[in-house]
Amino acid sequence: MGKHLILTINPGTTTTRIGLFQPQGGAVVPVLEQTLDHDEAVMAGFRTIAAQLPFRAAALEGFVAAVPGGARLAAVAGRGGMLTPVPAGVIAVDDALVDMALHRPVHHHASNLGAPLAQRIAAKAGCPAFIVDPVSVDELPPVARVSGCPEIPRFSFVHALNIRACGRRLADRLGKPFAALNAVVAHLGAGISVAALRDGRIVDSTNRMESSPFSPERAGGLPPLALIDLCYSGAYSQAELTARLYGQGGVYAYLGTKDMRRVESMIDAGDPSARLVWEAMAYQIAKAIGAMVAVLDGRPDGIVLTGGMAQSPRLTATLTRRVQALAPVTLFPGSHESRALAEGAARVLAGHEPALTWPVPPDVEALPW
Template sequence: MRDPRLLVINPGSTSTKVAVFQGEQVAASETLRHDAAAIAAFSRIFDQFDMRKEAVVEFLARAGFAMNQLSAVIGRGGVLPPVEGGVYEVDDAIVEALYEHGWNHASSLGGLIARDIARAARIPAYIADPVTTDELDDVARYTGLPEIERRSVFHALNQKAVARQAASALGREYHDCNLIVVHLGGGISVGGHRKGRVAEVSNALDGEGPYSPERSGTLPNTGVIRLCFSGDYTEREMRRKITGQGGLVAYLGT
């Protein structure tokens, strides 16, 4: 019996990474870059669905794989209610949750594109380590205001994969290690991994941590308050300034 052939889809803020695995071996892979101006033209993340799915299908054609040659499709886990890290099959409940909670993050397209391709091929679709993976210590949820509680939203898929690689390089198991992991991409997140759980992490979606290519990062509170009450921006526009149109994009326009 041949090893399963998996299509893996990892949408990020400015790119979609795709690969076909034969067992544990990479049969084909590519990073599909998306023009910043094209991304900015979409008012909602879900409006990018057709563009990104078409790019994935074109990758399969270039790589010489037909959909009926796949065993399963797995996408990056998107913005869901808080869950433990792990692998989940994409069912109707997960699709509904992605549409309800994941409007402003590209990772939410991972499960949706995976399921759409999988349904056409009549194979299962999965997601792994959603960005809302929540393993925080209780003390890590405190902020400087009791009305505001910190959330766990970060690059869980990449952080946990890199943490496992680092543990392997050390000759140890991930669940036996204490590690600090940094994801550098369109957004940046910094996580403290303790014995296989991400006990503390910066919320890269809500504006915590350093600024990045397209996110504002932590800002002076009074400056944000001034912008919010200036009358120049709606709530939605302010959210876009923090995630999507902040950071280097805000300074350089590209």
Template sequence: MDHYILAINPGSTSTKIAVYKNEDELFAESIDHSNEDLARCRGLRDQFEMRRALVFQALEKHDFDKSRLSAAVGRGGQLPPVKAGGYGVNEAMKRRIIQGPIIDHASNLGALLAAAVAEPQHIPAYIYDAVSSDELKEVAKVTGIPEIVRQSFCHVLNSKATARKVAAQMGGRYEDMNFVVAHLGGGISISAHEKGKIVDVITDDAGPFSPERSGSVPILYIVDMCYSGEYSKKDLMKKLRGMGGLKAYLGTHDCRRIEAMIQGGDEKAKLLYQAQAYQISKGIGELSPTIDGTIDAVILTGGMAYSDMLTDMVSKRVSFIAPVVVYPGENELESLAYGALRILRGQEPCNEYVDNYQEKEELFI
């Protein structure tokens, strides 16, 4: 039986969609949102309405009949901690996204947009491998401050999907193998995968600096900055995310430009690129003992994994741990579609989202 699946990935400045027939992509579309369009959206409702209309227009552009769909799947957002895998979009999930409390992020719209397409067609809407998927061992959640419990935030969707592919290429099953996966993008996260579960992570604010994020900075320096009177909370958040990392030093987060600077003899750019690779390698090494050093492969993925210069520097430092596999790209639409396909085929369960929300207002979808 053939399954037609619409995958939807809302980002901060774009909404990406693709339609798959089983494992094959039929078409994909990246819908860009200008600053002006986004500025006109006063809240979640306006963002949802704008993006829903554009998704429908994209399907019409490709002359695709929505009645052919078997399911729609959206990127999982910043929900409270959930299990990895697929969830059906239900009223409880919608209310949590619309009413909160929830971290504000464009990915939260994935569930709402999937439901907006699926419900009129009387087909299931899913999310898959939400950012907040939590499979951490209890020992990994302990911090040095009793009031703070570590949570799992990483690039779950691409990290797990890539690990599945590498496992298959190695002749095994993801559920039977161990990996350390470094997702290298605008933010960098590193995850330890033990027998099909992410058992520990280094989040994008606790490890290597990235093209635009500061990564881990000694906390006493941050405390001093907080109480210096020179920075507002908004100022510091920008330094941590958006205006940190390579961008703070070099004025750009485009690694292609940075590599061109290095090739042109820029010693500062060279040092910083080496430092980034150095810190990525440290993060991989830090997670290796969490699965007792029994690692089938170290995987480098994400957009920055297209950089041979960067991956070569990392590989030279960590190849003693395990074979290094470079699998560039984020592959998020494919990962969403393949996850939904496994649910439709009965290869994975569809989890039910349960939440003790407080009803405040009528849902707008």
């Protein structure tokens, strides 16, 4: 009998990142990681994200069929999509979860295909399917939910998978249980999330969709009165303004590019606009980190910089200079989502953690109004 492996599935806009990992207790050993690239013109031909499911499933099935050595799948772990609020953890995929991810998500995003793809592959392999720490992980206490406007409470929408994975890595490095870790983790990618972890729980964060520092493509938090004026100006439809803030905002709105490597090249060439926008983004990130340190009463065990932009020595040096007086800074550059998916499934397979069943009641207290 061949090895038992965990397959991970992480759908992006024009890619599906996949990985094979061998479980060893609650840990995993990487076997293979690969990115399936999908032609932009082909993907643009699908009217909805849900319509992409058969196309992506066929590509995945071809990959699984080509795995050598008689390997068998012990589990499939897909990236959790933009669901309703859930507690952190591993969630077993069933028909109801797939239906919501495909047809009734909070927001439409390629990550919503993680659960349906995992279910399809797992059904053929005769193994369980899971999602792990979706972006809708919400463990905010009531004090963090009060916004100043009762009709619009604060909520969590955060890069929970990578943030919690990096928190576990930091806890291991410090020799303490994850459940005892107090840290600030900044996920720096196309979207930005800065989160405070108290005793391993994300007790506050900058909402990756709305209130974060501006990012390569997102506007982040904006002055509300000016935004209201823009809404009623007649210059934009709802869809146009949404795209302006989410996808065409941030660095892209100022410089016409989302590629931060290109922005740094522009700075090196003496472009003053590029320098100002880049410095403003770094300034906002550092300010958000400081705010999350305050959430932890000024006593975090550490600060983690992670995500694609954490691969930039220029950015990490600037952020470290600004925040290192608050706590030691650790770099975990890049995304660790594939491994985090596999580790979540491995913990369940080893009996170290139970799998939650859908629907999962949110781990939040209701506000009194």
